[in-house]
Amino acid sequence: MKALLVNQTRTLTKAIEELGLSSGFDLISSNIDSIEESIKEHSPEVIILNWSEGLNPAVCSDIKKIKIKSGYIYLIVIGTKDSMKGLLEGVRSGADDFLLIPFSREEVLAKITVARRVIELNRSFIKTKKKLLKFAKEDPVTSLLNRRALIDEIQSEMGRASRQNEFASAIMINLINYDEIQRDFGLKVFDAFLAELASRLKKSIRPYDKIGRFEFSRFLIYLPHARSEDAKKVAERIIKKIQEKKFKYKDKYIEPCLTIGISELDPSDMVKGGDAETQLINELILESFIRRSEFATTSACEKGSNAIEIYTF
Template identity: 25%
Template sequence: MPPFKPEEFLILIVDDISKNIQLLIEILDSLGYATTFAIGGKQALERVKIVKPDLILLDLMMPEINGIEVCRIIKSEEETADIPILFLTASNEKDHLLQAFEEGAVDYVTKPFKTSELLARVKTHLELKKTQNELKLAYKKMQKLANTDPLTGIANRRYLLDFAQKEFQRILRYHNNLSLLMIDIDHFKRINDTYGHDNGDKAIKNIVFSIESCIRKIDLLGRFGGEEFVVILPETPMKGALEVAERIRALIASQSLILEEDTVTLTVSIGIVSYTSEDKTIGQMIQRADRSLYQAKTGGRNRIVAL
């Protein structure tokens, strides 16, 4: 485990008494912690969203908005819910601590506090927060790997089908439009046979880059298998899907790719479907898209067929 570095952490101190704040700043600054402060609960709620601290030292009893209410509000909002809150409380306020823990506090220190105890608890909860952040980051990376095609970085088949199913359920509920494009690189086997699989991979990446430049952020491009791709177009009727498909087809056909000193022009065939009441499952839409793609390929390639 890497060494603990206080200077990496920002602590927000919240109290309604300035001298209490100053004392805590001096203690924490002496060990290298970065500190900021808020005077009272109202200022704390404004400050926490601006500075996004790693830990909050929060006085329990304050006028206007007390510490328990501040804690409840911070923990109820997604962007601040993960910030650990350590309460500072006078010994006769312990009856309120149960409620504080129920609202999400992680610990408390009794006033007047021992500096060594305060620092030990601060360090413990910052270390825990750091570990939690690292675990969340690791989980996100694993999740991305599980959902991503390793060659292209776009959605893999599993994630693509999961996303498509969710969009299908959404249109059944809200009666929105949904269209799918199924795209296949024409004569891709010839590319692999002539120039090798590394250049085939280069061609696939080039196609993916071109498709991505033609779609919106709400659309999803995924690798369906080999040289075949699917674009899911939420809230898009057939007319809009045809426009997107033609942009993709025309852009790819207009570009050249250098493979082993040869200038190669790639083309794609595209099948399009839009949701109709006859589609009972997302699988039926995908099957129709596959049939329309087959017609585009047997009809001469470098073309679009809509069913």
């Protein structure tokens, strides 16, 4: 663990350094004028700020706002009894704790122990939060975006497409024989098959394209700055990716029957603006955009397995 000592004195530095050697943290020194640069360079988890007369308590809130890799800065303000008022103002402004001079070895070690626990709890909280966000956005079977998260991503991309006057396309992939696969192989194998299918779909598109599980047996891909003919090439690549290697379970093969529908979004169809009415109109445009790809998928079904259909007005 790294600790940054700010406004150091020779006596204070020596005392903290001796404690650092025995309690397992590296001590770095800085002055108040270069504190931000020191924090960004060294990413200390703990900052010990030696309070001086005339120091603005707002410096504590400024320090806490600085982002570091570890995610949390534990700030301890330190001073004599004469600076008690300033220390308390520092705590009110964002410092986590304070320490009075003179101090004992045990007092400092106790403060560092508390700091470690708070930092560890914060790391655990961030890790849990990331997991929850991931679960909220991902389909649990395929690890692709779920429907709600996908729609949100597409809405954001549509806004960018409208501002930059770019076309976009949607590809709807429909697994026709999902009921047959589920019946013949069971739900567990079906889920494993869907995960592998999703993986192949993702490998067939660009890193910045958006893909998600739209419905139980349907996947939706959003292609920014792409016309319908560009989307057709992607759809053909998807079919090839599915056909080049068979899905095998034990001594049997799973043969998916897909149909693909494509629709195109003209940027001139979208309404520019950030008010609620504009947002509602663009949501309806998005719904129509996706619905057209669904209609195209239905038309593709009439042509048979692995057919591709582009929606035309």
